[in-house]
Amino acid sequence: MPSPEQWTRPEPGAGPAATAAEPTPEQVIAGLRATTEGGAELTQLLTPEGERIPSAMFDPYVTDVDAEALRGLYRDMVLVRRADREANAMQRQGQLGIWVPLLGQEAAQVGSGRALQARDMAFPSYREHGVAYTRGVDFRELLGIFRCTDHGGWDFQRHGFHPYTIVIGNQVLNAAGYAMGQKFEGKVGDDDNAEATICYFGDGATSQGDVHEGFVWAAVYDAPLVFFCQNNQWAISEPTERQSRLPLYQRARGYGFPGLRVDGNDVLGCLAVTRWALDECRRGNGPVLIEAFTYRMDAHTTTDDPSRYRLSDELEVWKHKDPIERVRVHLARSGGADQTFFDDVDAEADRFAAELRDFCFNMPDPPPERLFENVYSEPSPVLDAQREEYLSYLAGFGAGEH
Amino acid sequence: MAAPVKSTVDTAMSSVQNLTIGKALNLGLRRAMEADSKVIVMGEDVGKLGGVFRITDGLQKDFGEHRVLDTPLAESGIIGTAVGLAVRGFRPVCEIQFEGFIFPGFDQISSQLAKLHYRTQGKVKVPVVIRVPYGGGIGAVEHHSESPESLFAHTPGLRVVSCSNPVDAYWMLQQAITCDDPVLFFEPKRLYHSGALKAAVDTTATPEPLFASRVLRQGGVDAAATLVTYGPSVKVCLDAATAAAEEGKSLEVIDLRTLSPLDLEPVFESVRRTGRLVAVSEASSESSLTSEIAARVQQECFYSLEAPVLRVTGFDTPYPPSKLEEHFLPDLDRVLHAVDRALAW
Ligand SMILES: Cc1ncc(C[n+]2csc(CCOP(=O)(O)OP(=O)(O)O)c2C)c(N)n1
Ligand SMILES: [Mg+2]
Numbered sequence: 228m229p230s231p232e233q234w235t236r237p238e239p240g241a242g243p244a245a246t247a248a249e250p251t252p253e254q255v256i257a258g259l260r261a262t263t264e265g266g267a268e269l270t271q272l273l274t275p276e277g278e279r280i281p282s283a284m285f286d287p288y289v290t291d292v293d294a295e296a297l298r299g300l301y302r303d304m305v306l307v308r309r310a311d312r313e314a315n316a317m318q319r320q321g322q323l324g325i326w327v328p329l330l331g332q333e334a335a336q337v338g339s340g341r342a343l344q345a346r347d348m349a350f351p352s353y354r355e356h357g358v359a360y361t362r363g364v365d366f367r368e369l370l371g372i373f374r375c376t377d378h379g380g381w382d383f384q385r386h387g388f389h390p391y392t393i394v395i396g397n398q399v400l401n402a403a404g405y406a407m408g409q410k411f412e413g414k415v416g417d418d419d420n421a422e423a424t425i426c427y428f429g430d431g432a433t434s435q436g437d438v439h440e441g442f443v444w445a446a447v448y449d450a451p452l453v454f455f456c457q458n459n460q461w462a463i464s465e466p467t468e469r470q471s472r473l474p475l476y477q478r479a480r481g482y483g484f485p486g487l488r489v490d491g492n493d494v495l496g497c498l499a500v501t502r503w504a505l506d507e508c509r510r511g512n513g514p515v516l517i518e519a520f521t522y523r524m525d526a527h528t529t530t531d532d533p534s535r536y537r538l539s540d541e542l543e544v545w546k547h548k549d550p551i552e553r554v555r556v557h558l559a560r561s562g563g564a565d566q567t568f569f570d571d572v573d574a575e576a577d578r579f580a581a582e583l584r585d586f587c588f589n590m591p592d593p594p595p596e597r598l599f600e601n602v603y604s605e606p607s608p609v610l611d612a613q614r615e616e617y618l619s620y621l622a623g624f625g626a627g628e629h
Numbered sequence: 630m631a632a633p634v635k636s637t638v639d640t641a642m643s644s645v646q647n648l649t650i651g652k653a654l655n656l657g658l659r660r661a662m663e664a665d666s667k668v669i670v671m672g673e674d675v676g677k678l679g680g681v682f683r684i685t686d687g688l689q690k691d692f693g694e695h696r697v698l699d700t701p702l703a704e705s706g707i708i709g710t711a712v713g714l715a716v717r718g719f720r721p722v723c724e725i726q727f728e729g730f731i732f733p734g735f736d737q738i739s740s741q742l743a744k745l746h747y748r749t750q751g752k753v754k755v756p757v758v759i760r761v762p763y764g765g766g767i768g769a770v771e772h773h774s775e776s777p778e779s780l781f782a783h784t785p786g787l788r789v790v791s792c793s794n795p796v797d798a799y800w801m802l803q804q805a806i807t808c809d810d811p812v813l814f815f816e817p818k819r820l821y822h823s824g825a826l827k828a829a830v831d832t833t834a835t836p837e838p839l840f841a842s843r844v845l846r847q848g849g850v851d852a853a854a855t856l857v858t859y860g861p862s863v864k865v866c867l868d869a870a871t872a873a874a875e876e877g878k879s880l881e882v883i884d885l886r887t888l889s890p891l892d893l894e895p896v897f898e899s900v901r902r903t904g905r906l907v908a909v910s911e912a913s914s915e916s917s918l919t920s921e922i923a924a925r926v927q928q929e930c931f932y933s934l935e936a937p938v939l940r941v942t943g944f945d946t947p948y949p950p951s952k953l954e955e956h957f958l959p960d961l962d963r964v965l966h967a968v969d970r971a972l973a974w
Contacts, residue, residue: 324768324951375951378771393772394730395702434701436733462702464678470701536677595956598949609915613944617956620966 263544265520266474270500271490275548277556285499288506292495294563300341300494301554301564302572304333307357308551309576310366313583314356314373318529322587324375327354331492331524334550335457337361338497339519342505343387343425348409350389350402350426354457358427362388366579367586376593395428396435399454402426403441406450406513415451421509423451425501431462433478434470442482442514451508453501454479454516457491459523464536476518484514491521492550522548595621644833651821653795653830654684654760657802658722660832662692665720668806671698671707672724672760681726682762682821704734708759712741715755720806728763728815729772735780742811743786757811758802762818763791764861764911765943765958768951775948776912778860781813782889782921789889790839791815793863795828797886800836808839815888817861826864842892844899846870848881854905854968857896857922859885862909862959869964880968888918896922897929904935905971909959914942936974939967 265271272280272289292300311329318326329336336357343349343361351358356369364381371377372391379390389405392398406424409415414422432438433456445452458475460467471478479486485507489500497519504515522545526533558564599614648656662668670685670692676699679686689697700707704725711721725731731738738759745753765774782789788810792798798816805812820826837843846867848855853873856866863884870880881899885891900906906926908919923938941959949957 325770371950372770375768375770377950393770394732396733431702434703434706436703436705462673463681464674464676465699465702469699530681535679592952593950595953598944598946598953598956602946609945617944620963621956624962 263541265488265490268476269488269490269520270496271493272496272499273493273553273557275492275553277553277560279495279557279561282499285496285503288499288502289495292498294558294561297495297554297558298564298568300337300498301551301558302575303337303341303361304357304494304551304554305572305576306579307333307337307360309580310360310583311356313580314366314370314587315525315529317584317587318373323370323373323529326373326529327356328523328525328528329354329356331522331545331550332457332459333357334494335455335491335497335519335521338494339425339427339455339501339517342498342501344422344505345387346420346422347505348387348389348402348405348422348424350398350405350424351391352395352398352427352429352432353391353393354429355391355427359386359388362386364388366583370583370587370590374587374590376590396432396437396441399426399428399432399435399438399441400444403444403448403450403452406445406452406508407448409451410448415449415509415511415513417510421451423453423505423508423513425453425455425505427455427457429462430456430458430460430467430475431465431470432456433475442479442484442516445514446482446484449511450514451511452514453504453508454514455501456516456518457521458518459491459521460541461523461527461533461537463527463531464533466537474518476516479516484516486516486518488518488520491519492548492553494550494554521550645829645831647827648795648799648830649822649824649827650792650795650798650817651682651684653798654802654816654821655686655688656830656832657799658685658688659691660799661722661803661806662688662696664803665806666696667718668720668722669696669698669714670722670724671700671711673700673702673707673726675699675724680724682818684760684762684816684821685724704730704732705737708734708737708742708757711757711759712737712745712755715757716745716753720756720758722758722760722806724760726762727769727773727818728761728777729775731759731761731777734759738781738787738811738813739784743784746810747786754809755811756806756809758805758808758814759812760802760814760816762821763815764817764819765948765951765954766819766861768954770951771948774951774954776860776910776943778813778815778888779912779917782891782918783916787811787813787889788840788887789813789815790887791817791860792886793817793820793860793884794826796830799830799832801839801886804836804839815860819861820864840887840890840892842883842885842887842895844881844895845884846880846882848879848899848903850902851879852881852899852903853878854907854971855881855883855896855899855903856907856909856964856968857883857885858909859888859918860911862911865959865961866909866964869961869968872961873965873968878968878972891918891921891925893922893925893929896926900926900930901933904933905968905974906930906934906938907941907964907967907971908938909941909964911943911958913945914940915945917942936971939971941967
């Protein structure tokens with residue numbers, strides 16, 4: 228789907244570019260607007276007010292989403308948010324070394340995650356706890372990374388959910404390779420076994436060479452890969468304008484595949500658009516870039532202090548676009564759910580969080596010998612010797628040598 | 630009755646400031662930017678935020694967005710453009726957010742930054758400084774605690790240094806910026822804000838040369854062994870020497886400061902007296918700086934050695950989940966254990 232180019236600055240032919248560091252007042256205003264409004268090409272099926280907007284292109288992808296299914300998506304988002312808040316609190320209490328909050332990105336993650344089939348594969352970055360949940364990865368299995376007891380240990384193949392990747396952009400090339408493999412093995416086509424891959428990354432990540440190379444590779448090999456960019460407006464302290472002149476979804480055109488922007492706070496929109504994109508990929512029309520236009524409502528991580536670089540007004544604006552609230556309003560207004568349902572979900576979320584908390588407080592520390600395991604696929608004589616020497620050194624303390 | 634002597638030191642104007650390593654680096658950067666308008670700072674989040682460790686705090690406010698650049702998120706971009714800026718006459722100081730994120734820029738470092746001077750018969754200079762917070766002990770997630778300095782020391786054309794205290798932090802950074810060669814500047818991140826390491830930095834003093842190691846603790850005539858180290862492990866070794874002294878063992882401690890070129894003459898001199906050397910580093914041992922030190926010392930001090938050169942380092946594994954890092958990182962006990970082994974040889 229070709230899209231007209233939208234230049235945030237400058238207009239082509241409008242004279243020399245203002246230096247990146249010194250935007251004009253008009254550009255500042257344009258930039259502000261661009262970061263709170265998704266623009267004319269934003270796909271949205273559910274407005275912030277909970278109103279359902281018809282879409283000729285994407286409605287066919289959510290015909291099965293009745294009131295019950297919508298209640299399911301609502302429940303997913305409430306549970307994910309509750310777990311996220313609990314983890315954030317546990318970091319404050321010293322139970323986790325760090326937490327990477329997803330607050331505000333529930334719809335982008337649950338909507339896109341629920342669009343996947345069991346045989347599809349997802350490559351996350353480090354904030355995709357909501358996607359993990361939709362892939363059947365227990366929230367408790369994520370905690371090890373943040374409690375610093377392991378680097379992640381869920382069953383990657385069974386869940387179709389790759390390890391978290393912290394080095395910005397790395398996973399995009401890995402996902403391109405995986406999707407190339409799906410294609411090479413004949414898993415792209417019209418039959419029911421067709422597969423696709425989805426890869427998550429942020430607005431900041433779009434500057435990394437790995438991401439650009441991922442675009443090139445996926446395009447050249449027609450890989451069944453959905454690039455799912457959550458533009459949460461910030462890369463730590465840097466706004467998206469530090470990374471791009473064009474809206475991010477419009478970059479796809481330069482690589483020769485479709486790119487579109489969806490309201491990342493609209494779970495129905497994210498579900499529909501991602502289902503469409505995965506279908507395109509499965510049928511051999513990949514790759515596709517989706518920019519989910521959303522907002523990081525909390526700090527970058529628990530070690531970050533956003534008051535140093537952004538105004539709280541911005542957060543207040545985005546609160547009106549809350550991903551959960553609009554579904555609640557829609558369900559309530561349309562008679563799709565009553566108060567008992569909402570109360571039940573809240574109660575379930577409390578239990579979900581309590582279990583998580585209980586689990587976290589009781590997580591054992593790994594034993595020192597763990598350090599030496601799995602460096603290679605076979606035992607290593609060098610590491611065996613280092614382990615034995617270190618363990619006997621440690622044992623010396625027990626014997627009171629020191 | 631003599632009038633009380635009026636202090637000549639006006640505290641507000643004093644050239645002596647009591648600083649942490651982090652604050653000393655900040656002041657050093659500030660001085661370098663004041664001294665030369667071609668010095669620019671570039672990296673991720675170095676502007677408004679002042680860097681995730683606040684080392685560039687306040688610089689963008691005072692020097693403007695043209696001299697303190699919040700760059701797009703790409704390390705190859707940061708370093709590659711710094712090379713071009715240097716060719717154009719600037720002196721870029723790049724910040725890599727954590728050492729684990731330098732690798733997207735490794736190609737630019739190894740292929741261009743390190744080689745341009747050589748490839749052009751000295752016609753092109755690339756005075757780029759790359760500041761790299763490194764080392765463990767901060768309870769972080771993956772890629773935030775590593776010690777990759779040997780990879781760079783192994784690369785001809787690069788100079789590699791590491792500071793271990795506020796005075797060095799202040800001076801070495803400015804010296805690195807005035808150096809006409811590319812310098813990898815490794816900063817011991819867990820000590821950035823250590824109040825215990827705060828020291829009086831005299832900004833009017835004459836600094837020691839940049840590419841020189843320094844004996845931090847003399848062992849005296851009866852010195853039992855030499856400890857050689859750098860960066861975050863310097864404090865560990867000084868603490869170990871203090872503990873050993875309480876047991877009647879005198880240890881010499883040498884801070885390498887410069888990792889490439891290595892300045893090992895003071896190490897040789899010390900080992901010739903003590904006969905024993907323990908090299909300490911958080912980096913894995915295989916093919917590392919500590920391997921290089923061991924090789925050179927056995928070559929230069931063969932007849933003086935009473936024991937093989939021993940090493941206390943990280944293990945030859947990836948950096949572990951940080952709940953296990955206390956086992957991975959050299960600590961006082963492991964250093965003293967190695968000293969005991971050397972003495973019992
Ligand atoms: C290669 C690399 N450089 C720097 C970092 C440090 N870092 C972690 S997250 C981040 C910002 C990422 O922003 P974005 O891609 O928008 O994702 P978000 O965190 O907003 O989800 C940075 C600079 C990193 N993890 N990897
Ligand atoms: Mg972002």
